[in-house]
Amino acid sequence: MKGLVVKNTGSWYSVRTDDGQLLECKIKGNFRLRGIRSTNPVAVGDRVTLSAPTGQAGGVFITEIEDRRNYIIRKSINLSKQSHIIAANVDQALLIVTVSNPQTSTTFIDRFLASAEAYRVPVVLLFNKTDLLDADEQHLQQMMVALYENVGYQCLQISAATGQGLDQLRPLLAGRISVLSGNSGVGKSTLINQLVPGASLRTAELSDAHNMGQHTTTFSEMISLPPVASTAEGEWTGALIDTPGIKGFGTFDMEPEEISGYFKEIFRFSKDCRFNNCTHTHEPGCAVLQALENHYIAQSRYQSYLSMLHDKDEGKYREAY
Numbered sequence: 300m301k302g303l304v305v306k307n308t309g310s311w312y313s314v315r316t317d318d319g320q321l322l323e324c325k326i327k328g329n330f331r332l333r334g335i336r337s338t339n340p341v342a343v344g345d346r347v348t349l350s351a352p353t354g355q356a357g358g359v360f361i362t363e364i365e366d367r368r369n370y371i372i373r374k375s376i377n378l379s380k381q382s383h384i385i386a387a388n389v390d391q392a393l394l395i396v397t398v399s400n401p402q403t404s405t406t407f408i409d410r411f412l413a414s415a416e417a418y419r420v421p422v423v424l425l426f427n428k429t430d431l432l433d434a435d436e437q438h439l440q441q442m443m444v445a446l447y448e449n450v451g452y453q454c455l456q457i458s459a460a461t462g463q464g465l466d467q468l469r470p471l472l473a474g475r476i477s478v479l480s481g482n483s484g485v486g487k488s489t490l491i492n493q494l495v496p497g498a499s500l501r502t503a504e505l506s507d508a509h510n511m512g513q514h515t516t517t518f519s520e521m522i523s524l525p526p527v528a529s530t531a532e533g534e535w536t537g538a539l540i541d542t543p544g545i546k547g548f549g550t551f552d553m554e555p556e557e558i559s560g561y562f563k564e565i566f567r568f569s570k571d572c573r574f575n576n577c578t579h580t581h582e583p584g585c586a587v588l589q590a591l592e593n594h595y596i597a598q599s600r601y602q603s604y605l606s607m608l609h610d611k612d613e614g615k616y617r618e619a620y
Contacts, residue, residue, distance in 0.1 A: 300317075300348070304346075322349065339383060344370075346364070346388065348361070348362050367388055369418045372414065389420060393422075394424050394425065395487055400484070403481065409600055409604075410607065413607065416561040417553060423471060427485055427486045429457060429458045450600070469527070472494070472524060474537050481545075553607070558608060562603075562604055564600065568595070569587055580605070
């Protein structure tokens with residue numbers, strides 16, 4: 300029996316079988332020993348094989364995971380040598396960022412984008428809470444949008460609270476599995492409540508003490524999108540994967556010489572470097588450093604690249620970004 304993992308609570312997995320059943324499943328105790336270096340060897344979006352139901356409580360087990368075509372992964376905050384898979388087999392990632400209430404740093408954005416590039420996941424940046432910005436914050440947001448659009452990423456400026464910009468977003472979701480990610484408090488649950496009437500996800504105010512988001516989503520879950528007027532009978536409309544908010548994004552299993560390849564603009568200029576093994580930090584004839592000096596590469600993006608180069612030695616993924 301085969302199915303799709305649609306919910307992961309950490310100890311139980313909800314699997315929608317190919318014949319339409321929704322089963323609560325566990326994994327065998329030895330499943331974690333098969334070389335899967337992850338705190339969650341099974342992720343929402345995984346296609347899995349199940350044992351036959353026994354008729355007893357907890358009698359259905361996940362026995363095999365099909366090969367993943369992609370996934371979003373980060374370093375686990377609890378076990379430094381392990382990873383945490385945010386979602387698997389997705390068509391795109393929607394990274395929700397806010398320039399205020401709370402502020403999403405460019406370092407966090409760049410780390411997420413680099414990881415998505417590494418595992419071949421397209422990303423759309425959603426700049427949320429646009430309705431709350433003052434003039435200075437609006438200017439900052441426009442600068443960030445210009446930066447990332449120039450790099451090559453699609454950016455939408457939205458307000459999940461008011462519905463602003465959602466008409467531009469909805470066509471991008473049709474027929475696709477989209478994973479939503481971002482810092483706590485950026486409005487993931489509010490956005491899903493707008494896109495999926497009846498989802499009724501819990502939301503929370505920001506912490507007054509630190510202007511940080513509070514975790515309202517504690518597990519990952521796939522939520523089907525509702526049909527629209529143009530939806531044909533039986534046509535699949537797509538799904539959103541809701542994920543818990545994350546504070547820092549530690550990249551996982553990247554060798555230093557690979558990292559420049561996950562920054563689109565750095566990779567483009569690196570082809571003209573004098574040395575094939577250029578680290579783009581000090582070498583003569585480095586086209587990347589020349590492009591940085593000439594403002595073809597943003598200083599913030601270059602600093603994010605440097606921080607990832609030093610991850611293995613300094614454990615910077617543990618810091619708040």
